[in-house]
Amino acid sequence: MVSTPPSQFSSEQYKTSKPQAEEEIESLVREEKPESDIDLEFLYTRDIEFRQETIYFIVVDRFYDGDLENSEGPNPELYDPERKNWGLYWGGDLQGIIDKLDYLKNLGVTALWLTPLFEQVEDLFVEQAAIHGYWTKDFKRINPRFIGKDENPSLNQTQDTRDTAFDRLIEELHKRNMKLVLDIVCNHSNPDFSGKKGELYDDGVKIADYNEDDNHWYHHYGEVTDWEDEWQVQNCELAGLATFNENNIEYRNYIKAAIKQWLDRGVDALRVDTVKHMPIWFWQEFNSDIRAYKPDVFIFGEWIYASPHDDRSVEFANYSGMTILDFGLCMAIRHALGTWDESGFHLVQDVLNEDYRYNGATELITFIDNHDMHRFGSLNPDPDALRMAIALIMTSRGIPCIYYGTEQYLHDDTNADGNPYGNNDPYNRPMMDQWDTDTAIYQDMRLLSGLRRLNPAVSMGSQWQKYLTPDVYCYIRRYRDSVVFVAMNRGESVTLDAVETELPDGEHTDILSRQKYEVKDGQLTEFPLDSKQIVVFSHVGERVKGQTIVRVQLNGVETQPGEMVVVIGDCPELGNWDIAKAYPLEYINTNTWFAEIPFNESAGKLIHYKYAMWREGQSPLRENLVSRRWVIASEGTVKWRDTWAAGRES
């Protein structure tokens, strides 16, 4: 049972609210209309564009110690200045990240995902301190180990005090046009340590306790025992962590209010932990509320071992209101280039062939390793294999996320057994130990991050396989007349007779090696690829320009070759309902069509539109609905995401 707080309808509160109500009524009967406080920007923008970003994921404690004063923290026994005990804090903090921002910016990083920054339990659980940040004590306070010693919130400071290392980090990031991704956890608080469990605080005030749970903030069903049982996965505990009861509105209000405070401080995006362990309705409500509060926040979730073959993770990616980390592609790359599976690049293409299952495959977050699996370098110490894996995620569809230290070949192989699903935690979280800006991967990332921002084919385009064997992989990305061609070879040196590139004829320069190649009739002929070589050509076509650009994505339309999807509407940009002047969309995959539509005349106005399909030799098929409508923002870039309303034969 969820109890109602007794104070909610106290007479005192009622008295204080009465004059306000009278004032509201008065304002309604006044002749002049009260000024609208509805922010119309909310109507214009559905979500932020994140596809050009290059994300870098940092375990804060293991990156750089920029402030020796805070390292001992509230409990000095949890700190190991020698950095020998892997279960203890090693001193990394937010000042350390600020100190290295120029190193990161120069690497091509445009967004930082940091492990959770919330205040953690200051105790050991199975000989581990909460260095990872997933054992939260107070979602409204910062881990004092990450900010200045005198900025510690328990020293009479609260979340409202906005002059901590966290606020300076946000300021320094934004100054460099970089973004911050806050890692959040809604499923659980903290585990049983020293007889305590699930003690939770609201900006320093205790509000819940697993062992005295009168208000039912937690589920009490014990550990998950059957991972195939969806009810258990959603309601039972993971590794003894106190698991929130999402049916309790007080809990939901607390967690949403906490996250909104962090957004107020300038957070740009959220990475959400353990999304599989809460029902989809919770996430739909959460995302709806968060975006109503801050419309341009980008959100992605961790559905562990999500795959295009797993219906439930696909449903989550399509209907929860957030995209997900692409474990499917990650595992394929780990098999192809980590453990050198004999199927090689076929495994990668097999995953991409399933992209039609996602409504937004170009927004999946791609990666090759993280804090919960062997580092890629532990699977395969060959630096050239790592280079290929990074080049692959930085040029394929999706938004790449690089685990800290990858550019320095950072890895510790203690207990690493070569199993791509293996997890040598905590040894996959070593301290950054060098800052060399001349490594091959540092240089590649810098160039490929530039490519992602310069060429829209990489961030928004379709992906087409052009040559595929287990060892050699050539593909292109295409959007309008922009093209990127990528080739890589994990095997012995080869010469390919002919490869289609869709590039314009003439000389093209590999952006990694600056070597020049000749394209004739759209083909590379007698194309040599050394062992472990990567080649990337970029051709940037004309960019779409307009006062307002609407990025339109349509899902669920089934087309045959020769058929084309267009947008028609009641404004000049959409042909004033003349289908001959409709705006064409680009094919991305069998489920997705996309276009950037420039609006000038109709910027700032209400317009009506619908989709239609051009078919050779037949009359066009229009959507079977009256029309869709939208207010076009007066400037900037916005998105529409629609699903085809099945037409009828005319």
Ligand SMILES: [Ca+2]
């Ligand atoms: Ca420190």
Ligand SMILES: [Ca+2]
């Ligand atoms: Ca749960």
